Amino acid sequence: MNTSSPAAPTPGGDRSASAESAFAQGEQREQEGDPAGATTAFQRALESGDPGYAPRAALRLGAMSWEKGDLAGAATLFQRAIDSGHADVTPKALVNLGRLLRNQGDLAGAAPLFQRAVESGHAEATPSALVSLGMLLTNQGDLDGAAPLFQRAIESGDADATPRALFCLGIVLRRKGDLAGAATLFQRAVDSGHADVVPGAAAYALGELLDKQGDVTGAAAAYQIAIDSGDPDLAQKAQGKLKRLKRSGWWRRH
Numbered sequence: 001m002n003t004s005s006p007a008a009p010t011p012g013g014d015r016s017a018s019a020e021s022a023f024a025q026g027e028q029r030e031q032e033g034d035p036a037g038a039t040t041a042f043q044r045a046l047e048s049g050d051p052g053y054a055p056r057a058a059l060r061l062g063a064m065s066w067e068k069g070d071l072a073g074a075a076t077l078f079q080r081a082i083d084s085g086h087a088d089v090t091p092k093a094l095v096n097l098g099r100l101l102r103n104q105g106d107l108a109g110a111a112p113l114f115q116r117a118v119e120s121g122h123a124e125a126t127p128s129a130l131v132s133l134g135m136l137l138t139n140q141g142d143l144d145g146a147a148p149l150f151q152r153a154i155e156s157g158d159a160d161a162t163p164r165a166l167f168c169l170g171i172v173l174r175r176k177g178d179l180a181g182a183a184t185l186f187q188r189a190v191d192s193g194h195a196d197v198v199p200g201a202a203a204y205a206l207g208e209l210l211d212k213q214g215d216v217t218g219a220a221a222a223y224q225i226a227i228d229s230g231d232p233d234l235a236q237k238a239q240g241k242l243k244r245l246k247r248s249g250w251w252r253r254h
Contacts, residue, residue: 019050093126127161200229
């Protein structure tokens, strides 16, 4: 007969279970539309110091702080997530902090963060970082440096990064004078059906390119997609372009 007493739970095990519970509660509160409750729960998970859940909580709290406009608080939390060395969290936090710094105009601070995320090989963060770093280089005029980054993002097949990279590489090729290559990439970005800004922006860019090449039928179709994209600024610009085509008599010939 085994008469030994049950093993006492270890402090580490208790901490992990408590952190897991707090993090799960934070997710639930967030889904329920209770940001205050979510913040409190994620804060408990963060303060637990648990190596698995504290970094995740730092990442979520950083995103929530950014959304509220607390950029300094967000940066501190993202840095804490980065410093944790967590295999899944750190690359994502690198991208987030890089974007935050980029948006504040700190390109010198953003670039190495994106580079570290690229080098991490993380399935989600790396494609995103490739696009972000490529955009940064494009804006700095380094088209030759940006192009391979966008190509790698396209080849990743990532559902979010690939359409963005198609559009961005199209911009690069257009600026380098490869209009046929740019048109192909813009069309692929449009065809991706990406739910964010890419289809509208890509459609407008495609419309302008086809318009200049004399393909008014293709241009008109592209402008209409931009109009239907839901982006009010793009829609207004595209409507102006489409009206010009109609005034030229295109619509009476087709």
